[in-house]
Amino acid sequence: MVNIEKEKKENIHFIRVSGDVDAGSSIHLDNAFKEGFEAGESKVAVDLTKLAYISSAGLGVFVSYLDEFELKKFKLVLFGIQETVRQVFDILGLEKLITIAENEEDAIKKLNG
């Protein structure tokens, strides 16, 4: 089960993800991304503090938007990744493609600084 909350703060579109994102639930993450993207949100911060698990289906959502974000000069930052989930990012080398911040404050700095 995944729960996704959205919030606008400091001119940043926050997507807060909690629970498990797998092949069955990644559609909800994709919808949240699509919604923000279509609304023209140019600064997106994804809060993964309460994300317990993510499979390739969820990681694929992030990867599938990178090209369009780059093209539109939109900014994306992920933050609060737990150690168990972080090692999965490491296995794929995702930290080379996606900006990762330690916490919310750091994410805001990276987006607004």
Next chain:
Amino acid sequence: MGKSIVIVCAKDELTRIRQFVADELDQHKIPDLQAHKLVLAVDEVCANLIIHANNCDPVNKIELDLEFNPKQIIFTFRDKGVGFDINQYDSPSMDELVSSRRQGGLGLLLVKRIMDKIEFSTEKNYNICRLVKTIA
């Protein structure tokens, strides 16, 4: 003696199979970080079998056996869907995935990087996929 579970080919079964594997790994005192990766690899193979080999048809089933040896954990999947040998699959590069904007392709790459050996065979009407992880 190993433990087994049978699931039907529906995506909402993934939670159950992850819980089953996590419980077994916990009982065998596999450290959390390692266990998380193994659960992920099993989830990826199951998702692949459910979606691609069995077209999410809940009439079809997948059986998973877990076997713990002193130096290895062996995960064996059996199903009757369309056979697919992961070893024959050429994973796309990250650059290709980014520029194609597609969401698939990362799962089998993860399985290959997490597991030490992947074997595929067919026996009677069954496809058999074995994932082997060497443990310290």
